[in-house]
Amino acid sequence: MLLDYLCLPLHPSHTLFLLVTTHKKQKQATEQKKEAFRKYLESAGVIDSLTKVLVSLYEEPDKPATAIDFLKANLGGPTPAEFEALTEEKNALAQELETCKKELAEAQARLEAADGAGEEPAAPAE
Numbered sequence: 735m736l737l738d739y740l741c742l743p744l745h746p747s748h749t750l751f752l753l754v755t756t757h758k759k760q761k762q763a764t765e766q767k768k769e770a771f772r773k774y775l776e777s778a779g780v781i782d783s784l785t786k787v788l789v790s791l792y793e794e795p796d797k798p799a800t801a802i803d804f805l806k807a808n809l810g811g812p813t814p815a816e817f818e819a820l821t822e823e824k825n826a827l828a829q830e831l832e833t834c835k836k837e838l839a840e841a842q843a844r845l846e847a848a849d850g851a852g853e854e855p856a857a858p859a860e
Contacts (some may be wrong), residue, residue, distance in 0.1 A: 737768060787804075
């Protein structure tokens with residue numbers, strides 16, 4: 735019975751009414767999502783940070799060649815050169831850590847060997 739009702743052809747004005755109503759509901763849902771996202775950005779401080787950086791770019795007397803690099807630098811992100819330097823430093827520290835771990839393992843092995851033999855541990859060779 736309900737199926738019969740749904741299968742009845744609609745008058746063109748009813749079809750238009752249904753389309754407009756559906757469109758309004760979709761638009762309201764979209765507006766609610768936008769508003770929720772805006773509130774999220776505002777509460778997280780993103781809007782304030784972006785506004786400050788854009789104002790500083792606007793007030794900059796000598797506009798940079800690439801505005802995106804200016805924004806990145808003023809939002810606190812590292813420049814490509816700084817990022818490369820930090821990556822190199824991280825790799826060097828990781829290598830140093832591995833060296834220290836090996837030295838520690840060797841020292842522990844010497845200590846265990848000395849304890850097992852009842853001797854004083856030998857001084858590490860430098």
